[in-house]
Amino acid sequence: MAASTSNAGASAAVPVVHTDTTAKCFLVGAVSYFVIVGIIALIIAAKFVWPEFLGTVQYFTYGRMRPVHVNGMLFGWLLAADMGLAYYLVPRLCGVKLWSEKLGVASWLIWNVIILGAVVSILAGYQKGLEYADLPTPLSVLVVIAWVMFGINIFATIAQRKYQQMYVSTWYIMGTILWTAFVYLTGNFATLLPDVTGVNQANLTWMYTHNAVGLIFTPIGLAVAYYFIPRTSNTPLYSHKLSMIGFWSLAFVYVWTGAHHMLHGPISQWLQTISIVFSVMLLIPVWAVVYNFIATMKGQWHQLGDNISLKFLMSGTIFYLLTCFQGPMHSLRSVNAIVSKTDWIPGHAHMAVMGAFSFFAMAGVYHVIPKAFNTALHSEAVANWSFWFFLIGGLGMFTSLWLGGFWQGWQWNNPAIPFIDTVVALKPVWMVRFLSGIMIFTGIVLFLYNILSTVVGSKRPATAQA
């Protein structure tokens, strides 16, 4: 156990010089897409308040911009950032250089073609028509190619590792690479097979959408948190054994839960029940992971005051705990009858993808960019401002959508209330969400400004970087 916990800190002792070219490309690119897609996010939030806004131009209609927002944030920002962090931390955890920087940079170039191609084609009206799998098929093929390149590079690096025992972050990244391959193929290609229609296609779609979060963003996000919580607090991980319990229960339980997206809907009752049982079991991996993070911080909480990465990591941990408590509760039939299909759900989804996993990724970016460019962060104060904008804007968005969504679901369950009245009732909620979005966007802009200033200023001599 001691060997593995020291792995996270071992890089300093090993004289391997990391060039980090691939990591730098992915991270700077991801932060830039965060701002670009953030603008689209603000526009669609505004459309709820002012439905005519940009509404008469077909390329900017809500139904096309929403999938651009979802895919842009998931693949342009978050997955790109997580891949960049994986390219940074796997070589360090293995004590060797990345297997091929050239292959890494090539995968990044393909990634840009995918993101820019997705924006243009979806706005032009070429969406595949399946949630989260909205990219036109040729771009999905490129995703598979880029992912295989990522997988080869990471596995080849791991095969050359100097330490026999692999740290938990390494397993999570390997798991992400393997599971994503099959989850992505299911959602983007199996769904298109002849005779796969209707409920069958929906079941495959929910297997993909649910596991896009559960077996892509969760494991790679946890890999990042497992690395950076001990690293930035200079504290060994609390328990190797607990991290194994969390990992293997996630590997087994997550994939069963897709049908909980269609509770009460036209899909076999027994499949709904299976998805509920496994959804509740998700509490096991989540609590194992969160307990490990919190216990690692024991006696170290004072570090939160002046450590920007730890602020993001520990708030992200709390959001992860909350969102993964909500998930199993939503899958209970009685709760689902109220919250399903309401605005509660985007509140929940944003807490997972923005509150938990984007917070982990931002913690990583704030830590890695100065290290990779061998300099100091441009401004700790601006980083702190960005954190508070994200936190307060995020809480404003989550809580307004939960309250509004619950109220909406309550009204829907009384058919005497005309549907349009339940729309009008939510207008104040959508205004609060828009204003919260402005705060979040301000945080994103400060984040980009700080990262770019750090990169541009990296020719100055480094100061105060351990």
Place this chain on the structure above:
Amino acid sequence: MLGKTDSNATWFVVAALGLFFIGGLLTTVAPPLLDKSWNTPFVNHDPAKGVTGELKPYTEQEMRGYKIYIREGCKYCHTQQVRTLASDVARSGWKGVKAPISTPDEFVYDWRQTFGTKRTGPDLARVGGKYNKQWHKAHFNNPRDLVPGSIMPPFPWIANNPQELDDLVAYLQTRGRAKDWRPDGDYEQ
């Protein structure tokens, strides 16, 4: 076996994929083999067994309309499922008649599933035959002219394109019509 996985990458790969594929296969490949209603089109001509009707494949025109529905991302705000909730059955009803619950056999010809995850606008599972083409044209042109307070975007590029309007309305009129649930054939064209 899992004890070796933190130091042996081969064991790790075998275990990670093995555990994943148990649930992966049982929840994706097995269900359509076990529940035949997923790929057997709805048909019932016996009123004693419940609502009658027959699911028909889409015509070329309806299919063109279906593709417009997908192109514009309509499913991001409109679900298409009457769930087993009393409120869904009542809300999808029309003129005091309750709508039948959606069943898998009504969606067998759906080339892109449109069940949806978010109900910003009303559910469309039984919208077929509720409104005529003139209503849809005016509504696509500016939803607030007909439904004050609506936040649906305007779609002038469809309302003012006779071909696209006809196609999309033809598709919408199919929604929920496999089950002949309206009394006395009371459907709009």
